[in-house]
Amino acid sequence: MAGLTPDTPTPVALTVHARSRQLEVSFSDGASFRIPFELMRIYSPSAEVQGHGPGQEVLQTGKREVTIDSLEPVGNYAVKPVFSDGHDSGIFSWEYLYFLGASQQQLWADYEARLAQAGVSRDAPMPGPTGKSCAH
Template sequence: MAGLNANTPTPVSLTVHGQSRALEVAFSDGASFRLPFELMRVYSPSAEVQGHGPGQEVLQTGKREVTLNALEPVGNYAVRPVFSDGHDTGIFSWDYLYFLGAQQDQLWQDYERRLAAAGVSRDAPMPVASGPSCGH
């Protein structure tokens, strides 16, 4: 999902909207998406969030108010957001940003379904991890 697909349109502009907590991405095919920072943080492609394989995903909570402290370029294919909660290990390739934008409604529904199944809210604090992890 986070790999680079040569057929995916590339961004022609990236605009950080700090007040509304969203990253606006306009792509070369004319598509434009406003990605809430919370959505980006919840679906970060990092191993800390996605795990190392199917079924190892870590449900993210308490991210509604997360902001971006920085947005750093990674070569000519991605950006690395530095979130206000300290998370900075996700590399968002152009195709992953496009995926997040194009599938945003479905991703929100999936997130809300996973929260309900776990019996927690979006605003619940993240549980303290125990045992080995990829986090810092």
């Protein structure tokens, strides 16, 4: 798939499937994806997850059962999910949702590799606060 551009398709339907814990997104180009909440949570575009620069990403674990409590619109370009673990600072642009949907297989593989490298399980609880603060 070529790089995403300002011409990236926009969602024509967003459906939160609570039971299967997936966000179904149908785009104007006919593409439709079911993105697991867990994938959205571990790849949240927030500073809390991504860090403030390359190599500062925070490996997310214990998110298999996470759900989305609400999905708030952000202008006409994004949504902000409120996850059941309290995480609510990720703003998911239409481009980013398309990327997550289209790249799921590679993203899962990358996540599994990062877990293995860190020597932790996907279901390990997140470590407690480390005293690091993050100005928002």
